[in-house]
Amino acid sequence: MKRPIRVVMAKAGLDGHDRGVKVVARALRDAGMEVIYTGVHQTPEQVVETALQEDADAVGVSLLSGAHNYIFPRIAELMREKGMDDVLLFGGGIIPEADVPALAKIGVERIFQPGASLEEITKYVRDAVPKRRGIATGA
């Protein structure tokens, strides 16, 4: 059964820079995905609860504030608590290379840094979701 991939795109924490996340949301839309956009200043709790109620396949979090070493671990922890192991967590923004391995270890499978292309991001979501969910999707 083919159906569109559902992605929650969020801005978490005290960070109002939403230009990038909107561009990515639009690109995923144009790739045939259903993108749930929740706006800026979300808490990790809000992001995870949204992904749960929307039965999202993936959660993409944009962070340009430097709070990534708090916010990502908290989101990953909440997702684990709620048994959302089959939901993909990825991120993007100003995140130093040195922090990426530690984030990968706690479950942020992929971080897109400045310069990443929209094709790259779209292809990643399209390939990684079916693997994680064990399903066929249409997008």
Added chain:
Amino acid sequence: MAATATGDLVARARAGDKRSLARLVSVVENDDPGAAEILRTLYADTGRAQVVGVTGPPGGGKSTLVNNLAGAYRERSSRVAVVAVDPSSPFSGGAILGDRIRMRERFLDEGIFIRSMASRGHAGGLARATARVVNVLNALGTDVVLVETVGVGQEEVDVIGVADTVCLVTVPGLGDDIQAIKAGILEIADVLVVNKADRPGADETVRDLAQMLSLAKDHPWKPPIIRTSARSGEGTRELVDAIEKHRAWSAGSGEQVRRRRAAARVEVEGLLREALLRELAGRVGESRLAAAVARVAERSLDPYAAVEELLRG
């Protein structure tokens, strides 16, 4: 999905597990295997919740108003579900579902469940599966289901088949009094909402709507006109009162039964049509169909005769 897995999901959702509820909604939305079984299991328990539709043009403030309504119903300690529909792209099939942006203060409320739906090519203001999703939420411990349509124009009236009460949200400045007497969406409104009532032109909009209503004197229910300012929350209480008044009238006058019967007819006829088409397609066969289509295209057979021939054989 295997029968037992579906049964487990229903049991866990009944016990209040939101993730299982979210999964059930997906199965029904995608018409995955198990969807029919879920609806069959739950159907007897549907029809208990109050279903309120909110429709109107894009940018009129529907999502903000739904957020306010959800808050007001929560104050009465009702458990609330929101189904918010946004359009799918006719080109890619993708969608940006942005109604949640206006509902953030409700995200962590234990008594609220919010689900965004893409219209997936359906044209009536809702997705094809919206009525079924509402049924799932209805059966699983919700008191009020708020259904927000895509931003609509004049003719997208599917919400009447889902909601017990339809609120039509309009805003000042969208057109003159002739717009207000046209057929279509205005006719399905049980409650008329003039949102952004703090803006210039609100009085004229209210007046045009009131005039339109005065021409429909024979209708047993006269839709009230409520002024709201969704951003400040002004008018929310009056809107809830108007919805409740309509509900009481609808239940007492037999309108609710009539409406639910009409909706059931649409649902059964739709399923029947799909089933008949499937059976017919099997009986006619692709090769005979293709042959007939080719003759119609080269004008050696007219389409009516083609259908007669295909049904006879």
